[in-house]
Amino acid sequence: MADAELLVEVSAAVATVVIRNPDRRNAMTLAMWRQLPVLLDHLEAEPGVRALVLTGADGTFCAGADLSDLDELLSTGDASVAVAAEERLAAFAKPTVAAIRGACVGGGCQLAVACDLRIAADDARFGVPPARLGLVYPAPTTRRLARLVGPAAAKHLLFTSELVDVERALRIGLVDEVLPGVDLAARIDRLTATITERSQLTVAAAKEIIDGRVDDDRVAWWYGQVRASGEAREGVTAFHERRPPHFAWTPPPGR
Incomplete structure (x- = not known):
């Protein structure tokens, strides 16, 4: 999958990491999971970077982990490269913002929850699908989700594997702001500009x-x-x- 990659751009003290895997709705491959902590190490050490934005290419945030890599992810459990990438993102020393359009599911939701803030377009949809696949969601990931949205909302997401719309995501605290898709980029720019000036x-x-x-x-x-x-x-x-x-x-x- 030569087109599956993480792209990085730095502008005005803000680093933007773009998830790109056009054939799989920006699903994260093993190589991408492994690449993310390396990128974060570099960006954290860069004094000119004061905030980080995580987003997806072409109107989709991330449809999850690439299931062609399922056997390796299953064999490692909480020691998987996906959990390691999530933990590194959560520990990133500078503010992190997920800019979310379209599908934010599974591993995509995992990454969004590991960010400090989540700003969503009104077409965003969220889901945590392990119950549909017969998987156990990683323990660190499950605890982080429950801390964010509360035990009942986390159980609803995990027990049902249902997709929830952005209005429900806002009510349960899964996202912090919702706005029309055409306004998302400008809002992210204003928010990160404010943070970097403080x-x-x-x-x-x-x-x-x-x-x-x-x-x-x-x-x-x-x-x-x-x-x-x-x-x-x-x-x-x-x-x-x-x-x-x-x-x-x-x-x-x-x-």
Whole structure:
């Protein structure tokens, strides 16, 4: 499948990763699952990247994992390359946004849920199909879905394997915003522009704390960064001077 690939573009401090597999409605192949963590490692280390957008080519987000790779995925369970890619995406140190059109099913939904925010066009459809296939959804993936939408909604998705429309996805918290497809790209641009203009210290600390990846020492480290960086001083001064703040903090090497 020579056309199955992940494409990357960086513009205005935002990296966009595009899932492309035109013959399979952007289903993720084993090679694509393996490629994603490598791309994320590179983009996370790039100081010019402040946010990441994950989307699909040609009006479809991702129709799931390529089932021709099923035997290998089944043999590895929670140690599969799909779970490894999901976990790496969830742990990405910078804000991540899923821009969703069309089908967002199975492995596609898995990747969208691993993002920080999900913005959907009004034609988006969501589904978690393992009960239709006789599979056990990976434990980390199941827990992440339940944390996002709640136990009852997660059970409904998993027990029925039904596709849900974007209105229901919004009600249960599976997506954060819904808008007409023609407006999706502009909304993603505005959202990521806002995020990248904010204090990256605040954004990075908030992401770690909300995701439960900090202990007391790490929280103390973040407060130390506030004191040392001058971010708060700049923010308050800019507020009083009625001008946009000029935040300059960047993550220390090897943090």
